[in-house]
Amino acid sequence: MGLVRGILARAGGLPARLRSPGPGSAALRRDLERTLHNGPALRVSALALELSLISGTVTDPRVRELVDAAQGRVRLIVDDLRDVGQVLYPPVLAGAGLVPALRETADRCGLALDLDVPPSGLTGPSASRVCLLLVDHLRSLRPGTSVVVRIRGGLRLVGVHLREDRPGHASRHRWAVVRCA
Structure with a gap:
């Protein structure tokens, strides 16, 4: 048994099995990604655009800083939502x-x-x-x-x-x- 273990250790061991998602799981993940993209991600993107429009009309520098900071946080949320969608189901695949x-x-x-x-x-x-x-x-x-x-x-x-x-x-x-x- 020691000889077999030595050979397997040098060869990288026995191949390990990867578990594939079931047919229902793949469809569920695709639907979740689409729901996330077409719902929260689009609404938060629209909010970012609204904040950008508001920022252009504000004359008070302090208020403009607050709006710009909020806009930066909203952009981070959009990026996070896209990352979650990417993990659920790569949009490029579709x-x-x-x-x-x-x-x-x-x-x-x-x-x-x-x-x-x-x-x-x-x-x-x-x-x-x-x-x-x-x-x-x-x-x-x-x-x-x-x-x-x-x-x-x-x-x-x-x-x-x-x-x-x-x-x-x-x-x-x-x-x-x-x-x-």
Whole structure:
């Protein structure tokens, strides 16, 4: 047993399984992101615009400072709402697809990402589930980590293999199988 452990330790251990979100979970997260974007985020953005208009009409410097400070806080709230929406469901996924969504997440997290995706790509619910699986995991990694993702799909199943290379640490391997049908 000691020999097997030694070999596995040098190879980075056995691959750990990643858990993919269920079909209902992916749809729920997308709906939550849309509700957040179309509701509170838009209303707070409108408030920021109103404060900007008010700031332009105020002549008292003290009141202008107060309005500008409030406008700055409102902008931070808008940024926070966008960040929460991004964590729930990457908006880029709905518009541009799986690969741009994964690249944007890797850039935000300071990760080097190498993707190996079939030329036909993934679409619809399978793309959503695979993306959420990977995005959730990418957010858990430390900046500076290199990640290689290989995605292979069939009619009913999509296989995902992920290798993490963090400086000074052994490579870590992860895998998942996502049911599409």
